[in-house]
Amino acid sequence: MNQTRRDFIKKAAALSAASCVGIQLPFSLAEAKNADTGVSWHRGSCRLCGVGCRLELGVRNGQPIGLRGIPEARTNFGYLCMKGMNFWKCMQHPDRLTKPLYRAKKTDKFQEISWDKAIDLAADAFAKAYKGGGGGAVAYYGSGQALTEETYLFQKIMRGGLRSNNVEGNPRLCMASAVGGYQTSFGADEPIGGYADIEKAFCFFIIGSNTAEAHPVLFRRIMRRKLDNPDTVKVINVDPRISQTSRIADKHLQFKPGTDLALLNGMAHVILEEKLYDEDFIKKYATFHKGTDVVDLEAYRAQLSKYTPEEVARICGGVFTPDDVRQVARWFATSKGTVSMWTMGLNQRKQGVFANNLVHNLHILTGQLMKDGADSLSLTGQPNACGGVREAGGLCHILPGHRPIENEKMRNQVEAAWGIPNGRIPDGGGLHTMAMFEALNDGKIKAIWINCTSPAQSLPNLSKYEPGFKREDNFIVCTDIFPTLTTQHANLVLPTAFHFEKTGVYGCTERRSQLTKKAVNPPGQAKPEVWIIREWTKKLAEKLADPVIAHCVKTFDGLEEGYALPKAIWEEYTQKMTAGRDNDLRGATYEVMAEMADGVQWPAPTEAFAKTGGAVKKFVKGRDPMADLESKNDLPYQFYGPGHADRTLWIWLRDQGAPEEVPDAEYPFYLSTGRIVDHWHTMSMTGRIPELLRANPYAYVEINPKDAGRMGIQPNDMVEVKSRRGVNILPAKVLDGPMEGMVFVYWHDQHPDRLINKVTIDAVDAASKEPEFKICAVQVKRVSGPQALQPYLV
Amino acid sequence: MKTGIRMKIVAILAAGLLFSGLALAAPAEKAVKTAPSHPELSAQEMLVDCAECHKEATPQVEKEWYDSQHGLAMVKCYQCHGGFENFALTPPRDACAACHADQMTKCPQDKTCWQCHVPHTFAAKP
Numbered sequence: 001m002n003q004t005r006r007d008f009i010k011k012a013a014a015l016s017a018a019s020c021v022g023i024q025l026p027f028s029l030a031e032a033k034n035a036d037t038g039v040s041w042h043r044g045s046c047r048l049c050g051v052g053c054r055l056e057l058g059v060r061n062g063q064p065i066g067l068r069g070i071p072e073a074r075t076n077f078g079y080l081c082m083k084g085m086n087f088w089k090c091m092q093h094p095d096r097l098t099k100p101l102y103r104a105k106k107t108d109k110f111q112e113i114s115w116d117k118a119i120d121l122a123a124d125a126f127a128k129a130y131k132g133g134g135g136g137a138v139a140y141y142g143s144g145q146a147l148t149e150e151t152y153l154f155q156k157i158m159r160g161g162l163r164s165n166n167v168e169g170n171p172r173l174c175m176a177s178a179v180g181g182y183q184t185s186f187g188a189d190e191p192i193g194g195y196a197d198i199e200k201a202f203c204f205f206i207i208g209s210n211t212a213e214a215h216p217v218l219f220r221r222i223m224r225r226k227l228d229n230p231d232t233v234k235v236i237n238v239d240p241r242i243s244q245t246s247r248i249a250d251k252h253l254q255f256k257p258g259t260d261l262a263l264l265n266g267m268a269h270v271i272l273e274e275k276l277y278d279e280d281f282i283k284k285y286a287t288f289h290k291g292t293d294v295v296d297l298e299a300y301r302a303q304l305s306k307y308t309p310e311e312v313a314r315i316c317g318g319v320f321t322p323d324d325v326r327q328v329a330r331w332f333a334t335s336k337g338t339v340s341m342w343t344m345g346l347n348q349r350k351q352g353v354f355a356n357n358l359v360h361n362l363h364i365l366t367g368q369l370m371k372d373g374a375d376s377l378s379l380t381g382q383p384n385a386c387g388g389v390r391e392a393g394g395l396c397h398i399l400p401g402h403r404p405i406e407n408e409k410m411r412n413q414v415e416a417a418w419g420i421p422n423g424r425i426p427d428g429g430g431l432h433t434m435a436m437f438e439a440l441n442d443g444k445i446k447a448i449w450i451n452c453t454s455p456a457q458s459l460p461n462l463s464k465y466e467p468g469f470k471r472e473d474n475f476i477v478c479t480d481i482f483p484t485l486t487t488q489h490a491n492l493v494l495p496t497a498f499h500f501e502k503t504g505v506y507g508c509t510e511r512r513s514q515l516t517k518k519a520v521n522p523p524g525q526a527k528p529e530v531w532i533i534r535e536w537t538k539k540l541a542e543k544l545a546d547p548v549i550a551h552c553v554k555t556f557d558g559l560e561e562g563y564a565l566p567k568a569i570w571e572e573y574t575q576k577m578t579a580g581r582d583n584d585l586r587g588a589t590y591e592v593m594a595e596m597a598d599g600v601q602w603p604a605p606t607e608a609f610a611k612t613g614g615a616v617k618k619f620v621k622g623r624d625p626m627a628d629l630e631s632k633n634d635l636p637y638q639f640y641g642p643g644h645a646d647r648t649l650w651i652w653l654r655d656q657g658a659p660e661e662v663p664d665a666e667y668p669f670y671l672s673t674g675r676i677v678d679h680w681h682t683m684s685m686t687g688r689i690p691e692l693l694r695a696n697p698y699a700y701v702e703i704n705p706k707d708a709g710r711m712g713i714q715p716n717d718m719v720e721v722k723s724r725r726g727v728n729i730l731p732a733k734v735l736d737g738p739m740e741g742m743v744f745v746y747w748h749d750q751h752p753d754r755l756i757n758k759v760t761i762d763a764v765d766a767a768s769k770e771p772e773f774k775i776c777a778v779q780v781k782r783v784s785g786p787q788a789l790q791p792y793l794v
Numbered sequence: 795m796k797t798g799i800r801m802k803i804v805a806i807l808a809a810g811l812l813f814s815g816l817a818l819a820a821p822a823e824k825a826v827k828t829a830p831s832h833p834e835l836s837a838q839e840m841l842v843d844c845a846e847c848h849k850e851a852t853p854q855v856e857k858e859w860y861d862s863q864h865g866l867a868m869v870k871c872y873q874c875h876g877g878f879e880n881f882a883l884t885p886p887r888d889a890c891a892a893c894h895a896d897q898m899t900k901c902p903q904d905k906t907c908w909q910c911h912v913p914h915t916f917a918a919k920p
Contacts, residue, residue, distance in 0.1 A: 071896035079893045082873050212868055220867045227863070247866055677868050691877040695870060697841040788838055 039065065043597075044516030045506045046084045047145070047499040048680045050380030051075060051218045052508025053084050054598050057500045057519050064088040064500070064520055073598040074613065075195060075508065081216035083680055086689050087499075091520070093688045095482050095793075097495035098524025105472055106489060115525065119532070121492055122449075123539035125475035126162065129446035130544065135164030135426060139436055139445045142169035143452035144382030144389050147504030148513070149569040150529040151388035152400060152577075153553075154451065157537050159393075160420045161549035165405060165430025166445070169394045170453045171385040172433035173460075176768035177347040178378040179390060181356020184767075185364070185376075185650055188582050188641020189390055189402055192618045193339075193375030194510030194601060198225055200373030203335035204235045205328075207260065207359065208345015208774075212244035213677040215343075215379055223248050234331045238263065239345060241672065241702070241738045251328060254739045256317035257670045257775045258659035261351055263325065264358035265656065266312030269304040270329035271365055277333070278367030284635055286364050287646060290653040303653045315656065319739060333366040337373020343381060344674065348773040350660050352765040357652040364649045370620050370637050380509040387507015391583045392573060396430025400573060401581035402642055405430065417576040420548050432769035434459075434762055440468030449477045451529065452496070454484040457682045457750060460771045461725045461762035479529055482684040483794050485750055496529050497522035503566045504530075505593070511618070513588050514599030518562045530569060531561035578602075582641055584626065588614070659775040660763030663741065667723060667777035669707075670742040673756050674774075683748040687793045697791040699749035699756065701730040703780070707741065708734040716786035721745060722779045726758030729783060743780055747773075751792035832881060840878055844871035858914035869893075884908065 041056040054073030058066040067088050071078035100118035101110035113121075129137040140158045142151050146169075155167045182189045198221045211219040226233050226248050237249035238260065246252045255263060271277050288295045290303070309322030332338050340363065346355040360376050368374040380386050393400035403410035411425045431439055437459060439445045459465050469476065469489035478490040487493045501522040507513045522528075534553045541550035555572070559565040567590050574585040587610030588600035601614035603626040609615075615624040619637050622628070630640035632647065639647045663669055678695040679686045686692040701719050713719060719732045721743060730745060730753075738744045745756040752758075761776040848856045848871070859865045864874075873892075874885040882889070890907050891898050901910070910919055 066892075068892045068895055078895050081868070082870055085873060085892050212866075216868055223863070223866050227866075244866075244868055678870075690879070691872045694840055694877065695843050695872065789841075791841070 040519075041068075042500065042517065042519035043070065044500055044519070045383060045508070045514045045599075046080070047087050047685075048083045048383060049215055050144075050382055050385060050509045051215050052383065052506065052510070052512055052514060052599075053080060053217050054514065055080060055084060057088060059519050062520055064091050070597050075510075075512065075514075075598055076217045077221075079217050079220055082678060082692065082695075083686060084217070086692060087685060089689045090482075090685045091498055091501070092523065093482070095688060096498075096523050096526070097481060097483065097487075097493060098526055099495060100525070101493040103491060106470060106476075106491065110493065115527070115535075118492060118494055119535045119539050122477050122494075122536050123543050125447045125477070125491070126449075126536075127540055127543040129475070130162055133444070133446060135162055135166065136429060136444065137446045138162050138164050139166035139431070139439075139448040140164075140168070141433070141436060141448060141450045141453065141455060142167075142389065142394055144169060144171040144174070144380075144385030146384060146388055146394075146452045146529065147502070147566065148384060148388040148392050148507060148573065149504045149566040150451070150533070151384075151394040152392040152573045153530055153533045153556075153569055154449070155393045155400070156418065157533060157540075157549070157552055159399070159425045160415070160418050161537060161540065161546070161552045163424060163426055165396050165426055165428060166436060167394065167430060168396050168433045168436050169389045170433075170455070170458060171382065171389040172395060172768075172770060173458060173773070174344060174347060174381045174770070175378070175385050175390065176395070176770040177349065177352025177356055177765055178380075179395075180353035180765070180768040181360060182378070183641075183643045184353065185357050185360035185652065186641060187639055187644025187647070187650070188618075190386060190511050190583070190618075191375055191377045191509070192369055193377060194512070194616060195221065196616050197337065197339050197373050197375045197377070198222055201225065201335075201337045201339040202229075202233050202373065203331050203338040204233070205238070205332055205338060205340040205359075205362075206236065206245060206249075207238040207340065207342045208347075208355075209341055209343040209379060210239070210241075210243040210245050210674060211341060211343075211379065212247070214381065214675045216677060218379065219245065234335065236328045236331060238328075240670070240742055241744050242736055244677070250331075251324065253324060253328065254317075254319045256315075256319075256739075257672060257742060258349070258351070258662065259316045259656065260346070261355055261358055261654065262307060262312050262315040262656040264355070264362065265304055265307040265654075266309055266325045267329040267332060268300075268358070268361055268365060269307045269312075270309060270326050271333045271362070272301050272304060274326075274330070276330065277365045281367035282365065282651075285637060285639070285649050286651055287648045288653065289650045295653065300651060300653055303655070307656075317739070332362060332368070335368075337371060338363070338366070338368040339374060340376050341379050343379045345774060347378075347768075347770060349770075349775065350763050350765055350772045351657045352770050352772075353767045354652070354654040354657065357654055360649075361651050361654075364651050369649075370617060372617075377509070383508060384506040386509060386511070387505060387513055391507060392577075396432055399425070400577035402583055403581070404642075414577070417572075419551060424548060432764075434764055434769065434771060437465045437468055440471070440474060441465060442468075443471060443473055445474060447475045447477075449479070450486055450490075451479045454480075454486040454682045454684065456486040456489055457484065457755065457757060458747075459762070460757055460760040460773050462755065462757045463726050464762065479532060480684075481526070482688065484682060484684050485794055488794060494532055495522075495524065495526040496532070497526050501526070502528035502530075502561070503563045505570060511583070511601045511615070512599045513585060513593065513602065514596075515590060515593035517594070528561045528566070530556075530565050534561075534565070579605075582618075582626065587611075660772055661724075661761055661775070661777045663777045667779050668741070669778050669780050671721065671723065671756075671759060671776050671778040672738070672742060672744050672774050673747045673760060674744065676746050676748070679746070679748040681748065683750060683793065687748075687750070687791065693791055696746070696748075698751065698789050699728075699730055699746040699754045700733040701728075701780075702733045702735060702737045702744040704738050704740045704742070705734050705736060707743075707780070708732065711780065711782055713782045714785075717782050718784045718787055720779070720781050720783050721756075721759055723759045723761070723776055725761065728756055728759055729753045731786065731789060732782075743778065749792065750794055754792075832878075835878070844875075855914055862915050864914075864916060
């Protein structure tokens with residue numbers, strides 16, 4: 001494209017200025033919107049985090065000109081964060097990928113090629129790999145940012161067509177432990193309640209989450225609740241790092257990274273000791289479990305006996321007192337409604353599932369569930385990790401509709417619905433994310449499709465996995481909108497349509513599915529992924545002479561890709577895959593969702609129920625139609641989730657366990673990583689929006705003032721952060737954020753010196769296989785005074 | 795302009811350039827002209843969050859914002875005032891509308907937001 005980055009900045013600025021002074025005039029004029037301005041407004045969801053804010057894209061003359069919130073949306077009530085306000089600006093960036101690019105060798109330069117050629121090359125590579133090594137030689141690595149229709153169709157072709165369960169996605173890196181926690185504690189993935197609980201809660205227990213920066217609009221709701229009720233609403237923030245979220249906390253507990261399981265058990269200890277638990281609730285709905293054994297309350301009490309507040313304060317590093325443990329336990333248990341929230345601080349851990357279980361334990365123990373204002377609410381990081389990946393079969397161990405892959409009956413249901421032979425879907429063998437990239441290293445995967453994500457930046461312990469990306473005996477296809485560190489390793493880069501340039505559904509944190517319809521055309525030759533998958537599948541069937549592969553997309557053939565094609569895919573998924581499942585979405589048709597300001601919370605088996613907004617509370621008779629349908633007794637709550645045949649909530653006996661790596665004499669500091677408010681993930685989008693880039697142009701290492709003082713580190717000094725795996729050199733921020741003995745680094749930066757995932761560790765949780773990004777041991781030392789740094793984007 | 799000079803000094807300090815030998819060796823950057831009310835900054839100087847400079851240059855304004863609901867919720871300067879290329883000293887009504895669309899119809903149509911709300915604290919004027 002002829003447009004330069006500088007031209008783009010000028011143009012974006014001009015458009016912004018216009019939107020400030022005139023384009024949004026409908027707000028300030030009495031006449032109907034759009035009448036005079038030529039601006040049409042198109043409803044959709046935010047492209048970025050997992051909150052699911054609803055907004056409208058303004059379009060004039062076919063070009064996007066701004067975004068505004070939708071006040072009646074139950075997710076955000078009209079509020080937007082800086083990313084939500086500004087993401088439209090990256091849509092016309094000159095760096096957008098607009099033509100298919102190909103190179104035979106990864107050391108060659110890319111050549112522009114036609115779509116026909118690109119589809120043929122992709123099909124050829126996968127056909128050859130499949131012929132040589134079967135389903136184990138091919139892989140799909142997707143994204144919690146792909147539309148549900150895209151994830152569903154990709155996994156259908158991989159499983160039903162190529163007989164491969166090598167279907168994974170980046171939610172393995174962020175939400176897998178939450179999935180494991182929900183399945184093992186409640187018998188069903190995803191939260192029971194949702195955001196509506198915030199305005200009715202009296203205690204917020206925020207652990208391992210910097211909500212203010214990672215989920216700003218949701219944080220605003222918590223903040224509003226606290227500010228409106230300063231004396232009656234309590235906010236507890238539990239995190240080794242003091243963050244923006246801590247600003248509204250009544251109590252912030254800092255602890256030695258990795259010791260929070262002790263704290264959670266300590267709170268349960270206090271709740272039992274002071275008889276703050278809900279005996280009736282436990283008797284009716286809960287059972288106690290240790291490993292494969294069913295135990296009882298007394299066994300649980302005995303297990304907790306060692307987690308006295310005094311012992312917990314000691315284990316956690318002595319930053320808080322035993323009375324602090326008692327206080328937060330009392331607030332949690334006795335409030336009229338407690339909502340817990342967490343993200344990667346619990347999930348990205350070797351003990352991730354156990355940590356999730358221990359939060360759920362507190363809710364089950366105190367009956368802080370099912371009632372308004374109470375929930376154990378895992379906040380999702382990506383806009384469609386729940387809807388697309390967790391619900392539609394985007395991980396190696398699950399089929400669409402929360403069906404476990406190892407269950408033959410479930411596989412047969414899917415095969416029947418797809419009209420493919422029984423036994424076509426393999427009974428396992430799928431590789432989880434880290435194993436998938438190890439297999440790429442080992443030369444076992446010969447063709448991999450990476451969609452809408454950049455594992456060459458987002459995997460932990462990056463240097464270990466780089467050889468796999470660089471091998472010349474595998475073929476890497478990337479579908480994306482911008483160049484990334486991962487497209488740099490690709491053989492074939494396919495340009496895709498961005499949000500609002502195609503149609504599809506995102507499912508956010510609170511089981512809510514929301515439709516975004518195409519509003520503008522994609523640039524150049526960029527195409528929606530659903531078109532790319534369909535055309536690739538047809539060519540693949542031809543090359544492998546396999547009618548079953550062809551059958552997988554037969555009903556979608558010829559449909560227009562902007563709306564009719566994704567609609568048909570959504571209909572197949574919801575009507576055939578979710579019918580009667582706990583995420584029943586049959587009522588959430590495109591037509592129904594298009595009517596809604598926001599969307600539909602499943603289960604929503606009928607259109608009539610979906611039009612009410614769906615199930616605000618899962619498992620509650622009278623509020624969740626599945627609970628009524630599945631009712632086995634007179635009790636108001638029915639736990640019909642697929643994971644627990646006994647239909648109870650499970651309290652788990654889990655002990656404190658150590659992280660994979662803790663500081664020692666050689667590597668004396670803890671390293672943790674995380675988000676900042678202005679950027680999203682690997683910065684390929686937000687780094688191309690001038691306001692966002694400048695607000696946080698590069699990564700810093702945050703250091704506690706006491707540590708900085710000891711090491712002679714001043715603000716902006718260049719500091720080396722080195723682990724057993726890799727090294728970064730970053731400017732320092734000296735502040736009372738991380739606790740003493742800990743440093744914190746933002747993970748968005750693409751620059752090789754500031755790519756913190758070269759330093760992080762790839763140890764995984766034994767159950768969820770989610771890596772422990774949040775904790776490893778590092779050396780920290782000053783290397784120079786301040787240096788002039790520049791933002792870096794590939 | 796005293797405030798402007800101070801802001802520029804603070805910006806340079808915050809960018810960590812003043813005592814950096816590397817910075818001296820770097821080629822001179824072309825200054826970018828900004829809004830009339832703001833001192834000219836180099837592209838390097840622009841890589842500093844607005845509030846970082848204004849914490850020293852206009853501490854009262856920064857504190858009012860930091861203690862306000864916008865400060866708590868991390869609604870940053872550029873969300874209302876725009877960036878360097880489209881800076882507006884007084885955010886127009888429509889800048890507020892991106893988040894407060896419902897207030898655009900509920901509030902008096904003939905007034906700016908700042909006739910009723912105190913800038914940076916956002917409290918209603920008595």
